[in-house]
Amino acid sequence: MTESQAFTHRPYWWADSQFEPDFFSQTDAPPEKADVVIVGAGYTGLSAAITLARAGRDVVVLDAERPGWGCSARNGGLLGPSFHKLGLKGLSQAYGKEKAGAIMRESLDCMRSLVTFIHEEKIDCKLTMRGRFRGAAHAKHYEKLARQNEQMQKELGLKTYMVSRADQYKEIGSEFYHGGAVYEEDGTLQPALLLQGLLAKATEAGARIYGGQNVLDISGSDGNLMVYTGVSVLRAKNVIVATNGYTPKHLKWFRRRLIPIRSAIISTEELSKSKILELSPKLRGHGDTHRLVFYYRPSPDGKRMVFGGRAESLKENPAQYVKHLGTAMRRIFPQLETTKIEYGWSGVVAYTFDHAPHVGKVEGVHYAMGYCGSGVGRAVYFGRKTALKVIGDPDGHTELDNLSFDSRPFYNGNPWFMPTMIRWHDFADRMGW
Template sequence: MAKKINNFKHKPFWWDDAKLEQCNLTGGIDELPVKISTLIVGAGYSGLSAALTLARAGREVIVVDAEMPGFGGSARNGGLIGPTLHKLGLKGLTAAYGESKTTAILHESMKILVYLKEFIKSEAIDCDLILKGRFYGAYSTKSYDESMRRSEYLNKIVDLQFEPVPKSEQYQQIGSDFYHGGVVYPDDSYLQPAKYLIGLCKLALDAGVKIIAPARVTGVEYDGNRRIAHFGHRQIEVGQILIATNGYTGPELSYFHKRIIPIRSAVIATEELDPSIAAGLSPKGRGFGGLSRLAPYYRPSADGKRLIFGGRTFEVKDRADRYAPDLKRLMTRIFPQLSNARISHAWSGTVAYTFDHVPHLGEHDGIHYVMGYCGSGIARASYYGRMAALKMLDQSEGKTELDGLEFSTRPLYSGKPWFLPYILRWHSFVDRFGL
């Protein structure tokens, strides 16, 4: 087994044909001017969407990234897009905010999906967007029945389109016997994440945004009068600041660090597969997910020649030597026909959970922020990044259903999720025994 997964590249498959260097025109903190009108921290989908909106409204905008644009989740993710109405979120949301607020947030989630597709189309972003829906496999007949009830409920309240897939018809959706049937969400889609990131960078640059990287913000402060951004030895006065650092929010941004739970997610890509095997994995070109807490997410590459397969890992650090074999094992449990497939790439990144399972945006002590997409951020970061910018511009279209939700932390939580391995193991146990 170990032999078959050696020689993989320890970097995202996406970066082979989408060079992130195209975004990074200016490097280093010495490039920063003495004063900045609008500073955005983090050059991912959130920060760049915000920058684009602000620049098109006439603002002078600088985006900085500690590493390079797309270094965070935005050029590493699985590329799968859906309205994010997942099981845990639905329960967590209702418990925290009651039914009517939850329904309003779910409506907004549906709207965000439409927003992203229209945005990519109207801006002509070349990012291999594939509109073929997603099949979510059930792990037991109980979970199949539950998913039908849930889908019917969501169809009634937010018009979520779905197609039940009984076990007897599963082969029409997926070349696997693994699941107990499932459900197709035909409006889900997938894209090439790094190409989308580069597309956003280009739009922002064309609108006059300056992107400076590497340039790490080492602290921000507001004394009621002046905002200061620290960059190591340099201190720069800033008109407005937006923090858009999501799963990469460090202790230098302590208020936000204490509100974000970073969780590692890892992905592998197969080498080009035998065409007859590749064609059978997703007969209708669908993306895939599962109806459990720690379900893997996977999809064909845009040319259909490879499988890109991701999931949560128990590893705190980026240990590809450990998570790549784990993911390969899981992949071959679902697709035994891939047991001889070689892995060409393996990589990981951190997603940002929040204690109430929803993203947060707003202003705290004079500093704007947008983050916390709980693992589903392609559409949400694009949309809420724009909304955060509209709030900075004081425009009423920046209103969202998330406004005013308390961005909570927990006593003794300092930004290091020591409890995570226990929670992940518990979820894995629950998934295994269908509790």
């Protein structure tokens, strides 16, 4: 089956949840002043807005498009600790053993605190904590995964176990992998429903949220900042930039420190219950050890396979990525050869040069961004931490506080090197490096 058939170029999650972000946007002009202006209405911005509005601050959230336009209502909905890409070993080399452990433990906090928040706030976003199976894409990856997991079990108390190739049929209806690891604490959720839940909570708390407000510039000094959009000017004591992969070139200081990368997802047509259980017997989330990782999971109603991976270029090219992901999905699940792909969509994530998220303050402006493709838990967590920093609450401390947020000489935010890097990683994946 080819992807020449029409597919809907829109996130499946929006259809599934009747996502109507405009409903929450104010249609009148934003006020001339606020205690805090937040730029970007995704998980980061809305999480910060909830904390600040509940603490009695007058909060205005501005989005260039509309709330939830960015990654937060487009992602795969896989919730895990999103450990730092360098792992315990790499982090220990960079920052010492103690700091490495603290950074990794905070990753677990990101996931756990989101689970607690969703339960406490009663946000119905179809959260299920069934764990995740991470397949070893090559035989030697299995040994490496086993070593890493043993260390993380010992030093972080991570709940994980290895599954041999002979036993992997219990986890996945595929012969593609060479065994893998199960992460028992991971979960899945419906991302657009989480976004809607955060929007509702922020609005209830008194935050005012505006779409169509592209922030072009922020000037002034700590405690007295001016925010300029094409159509309005706002004065604020504090500003938080929460634009992650959508950070535009005109917000130069931030954009120079971020590497935007397009990530894409397809969703199959509805499948029978028995077919889904054949593909994912425990209805867990799935990922693998590829450098260009594939991530996938059954939809919350258990009727579709939702399958994601990196797109080849930053340019939006749905025909290309739907074909690429369709081929990859059928390599893993040949039984989907004739299955139709009904939805295909993408979004832009932000990587950083040190593979770490960054939270901080520059020229009086707070920021939280750079989640390196794993931002569901991180964005809500670091959004809240940033809000606590604005309030001056010591709980705003994070283990990432003193990490220097660096760019590279001559990098202006245009990731011209990425197509070559992606081809290189693709080659390395094929070779099993």
